[in-house]
Amino acid sequence: MALATRTPGRSGPARTAPPAPPRGPRTAVGRFWRSTIGKKTVMAVSGLAMLLYLVAHMVGNLKVFFGPEEMNGYAHWLRTIGDPVLHHEWFLWIMRPLLLLAVVAHGVAAAQLSRRDLAARPVKYAHRKPRASYATHTMRWGGVILALFLVWHILDLTTGTVNPRGEAGHPYENIVASFSTWYGNTIYIVAMVAVGLHVRHGLWGAAQTLGAGSRTRDRALKVTADVVALVLTLGFLSVPVGVMTGLVE
Amino acid sequence: MNLTLRIWRQPGPDSEGAMTTYEVSGISPDMSFLEMLDTLNEDLIERGDEPVAFDHDCREGICGACGMVINGDAHGPERTTTCQLHMRHFTDGETIDVEPWRAAAFPVVKDLVVDRSAFDRIIGAGGYVTVATGSAPEAHATPVAKPAADTAFEHAECIGCGACVAACPNGSAMLFTSAKVVHLASLPQGAPERETRVLDMVGTMDDEGFGGCTNTGMCTTVCPKGIPMSSITTMNREFLRATRKGGGSR
Ligand code: HEM
Numbered sequence: 460m461a462l463a464t465r466t467p468g469r470s471g472p473a474r475t476a477p478p479a480p481p482r483g484p485r486t487a488v489g490r491f492w493r494s495t496i497g498k499k500t501v502m503a504v505s506g507l508a509m510l511l512y513l514v515a516h517m518v519g520n521l522k523v524f525f526g527p528e529e530m531n532g533y534a535h536w537l538r539t540i541g542d543p544v545l546h547h548e549w550f551l552w553i554m555r556p557l558l559l560l561a562v563v564a565h566g567v568a569a570a571q572l573s574r575r576d577l578a579a580r581p582v583k584y585a586h587r588k589p590r591a592s593y594a595t596h597t598m599r600w601g602g603v604i605l606a607l608f609l610v611w612h613i614l615d616l617t618t619g620t621v622n623p624r625g626e627a628g629h630p631y632e633n634i635v636a637s638f639s640t641w642y643g644n645t646i647y648i649v650a651m652v653a654v655g656l657h658v659r660h661g662l663w664g665a666a667q668t669l670g671a672g673s674r675t676r677d678r679a680l681k682v683t684a685d686v687v688a689l690v691l692t693l694g695f696l697s698v699p700v701g702v703m704t705g706l707v708e
Numbered sequence: 709m710n711l712t713l714r715i716w717r718q719p720g721p722d723s724e725g726a727m728t729t730y731e732v733s734g735i736s737p738d739m740s741f742l743e744m745l746d747t748l749n750e751d752l753i754e755r756g757d758e759p760v761a762f763d764h765d766c767r768e769g770i771c772g773a774c775g776m777v778i779n780g781d782a783h784g785p786e787r788t789t790t791c792q793l794h795m796r797h798f799t800d801g802e803t804i805d806v807e808p809w810r811a812a813a814f815p816v817v818k819d820l821v822v823d824r825s826a827f828d829r830i831i832g833a834g835g836y837v838t839v840a841t842g843s844a845p846e847a848h849a850t851p852v853a854k855p856a857a858d859t860a861f862e863h864a865e866c867i868g869c870g871a872c873v874a875a876c877p878n879g880s881a882m883l884f885t886s887a888k889v890v891h892l893a894s895l896p897q898g899a900p901e902r903e904t905r906v907l908d909m910v911g912t913m914d915d916e917g918f919g920g921c922t923n924t925g926m927c928t929t930v931c932p933k934g935i936p937m938s939s940i941t942t943m944n945r946e947f948l949r950a951t952r953k954g955g956g957s958r
């Protein structure tokens with residue numbers, strides 16, 4: 460263990476008010492949320508929940524290649540899940556708050572951790588080197604892009620507000636309309652590449668955070684993250700590409 | 709060898725600092741990086757200038773005192789400590805940038821010397837290990853399985869130099885803390901305080917102003933002792949286990 464050079468009379472972050480440790484939360488949940496590992500755990504769990512949703516969403520989107528009846532029928536079926544126990548659309552209205560909770564928890568933890576992380580390196584190195592992988596250092600900006608895309612996407616295909624057609628109950632026609640505009644395609648393609656990069660680092664990172672990583676499993680986890688990210692992005696991108704190439708019209 | 713050095717000079721904790729350029733000549737490729745700095749300091753003293761302050765002690769790669777960022781790499785281009793880095797890894801006429809560890813939790817004391825006592829406080833938060841005192845214990849009383857002994861030893865190799873914090877874009881001390889946590893958690897001797905230890909050490913780590921882990925893995929690429937990334941995931945597992953069990957004295 461290195462000898463520690465102490466600075467008499469000079470205070471670093473924890474030294475400004477030494478012996479009394481900062482009065483932390485008393486409950487286990489409070490302590491968990493306050494710790495960096497706790498927040499990362501929240502990010503990992505919420506991220507994995509969103510990822511599961513995205514995989515299902517991507518597979519569902521492929522219905523578009525089988526024509527309007529298939530797609531619109533699928534969209535209608537989504538509203539009948541749980542029938543007759545659940546009333547029309549109840550399933551969707553159960554999922555929406557849960558997804559919203561995941562997005563908010565993920566985003567709030569990301570923002571709080573990012574602030575901490577940036578403050579922990581107040582002086583940058585004069586000699587800078589390119590570091591880490593592209594996927595790794597685009598997590599923060601990529602996340603922000605995804606959050607903005609989410610808003611656009613809901614206004615486009617859920618509420619139809621910004622959709623050129625925006626007809627409720629006709630997702631097939633709305634999709635074709637959206638992907639017939641240059642901006643609709645551009646926004647979507649950028650966001651799907653961002654999702655791929657985010658999941659590539661995020662899925663492996665989540666395994667690390669949840670303690671599922673290990674030396675022997677590391678390779679397999681990295682390959683899994685790469686494959687899931689690639690399949691997800693290609694699956695999502697196939698829809699606008701289908702419309703652009705006239706396969707879907 | 710003749711070299712141009714750009715070294716961070718800062719007279720005291722609260723003063724302004726700057727990268728300052730020096731020329732050194734007559735450097736042998738067999739010198740260590742610290743011996744090269746000694747040569748520079750002799751020149752500076754002869755000229756009546758203030759020598760460059762840097763931490764060092766054993767100069768054999770086991771104490772962890774020496775540490776500086778050389779050309780953007782903690783401990784320089786080789787995976788070793790600065791005292792064990794030799795000048796043959798540089799080329800004649802090269803310009804070398806030398807900076808202190810940069811982290812909010814490691815304030816600069818002077819030039820290349822930083823205050824790493826935050827690490828001591830993390831260790832302190834780990835507390836004691838319960839052992840029976842009195843006569844020497846019977847050697848076979850507590851069997852330790854070979855794999856557990858190997859894991860413990862691998863993590864006990866950490867010398868607390870702080871390179872992991874210096875290399876991490878978030879100034880995170882996760883690799884250091886995990887080396888200590890995993891070391892003791894692997895052994896039967898560390899079992900009684902297993903939960904409180906990880907919760908208290910992680911709590912102190914956070915309180916000291918280190919950043920969080922974003923799994924960039926930069927820490928492991930500079931660790932002179934090869935503490936692996938799996939150390940961090942193991943600590944995460946220990947932390948979650950301890951949280952479930954509701955331990956911790958904080
Ligand atoms: C609301 C927009 C989002 C923001 C602001 C955001 C931001 C972040 C940030 C900053 C990280 C940590 C990066 C790191 O550890 O290096 C992260 C991790 C992660 N994100 Fe997101 N993200 C968002 C949306 C998503 C979505 C839609 C998914 C679903 C696929 C997702 C899945 C993940 C996963 C699985 C992790 C890994 C958690 C961990 O590192 O333990 N994120 N996100």
Ligand code: FES
Binds near residue numbers: 764772773
């Ligand atoms: S001086 Fe002891 S490790 Fe370098």
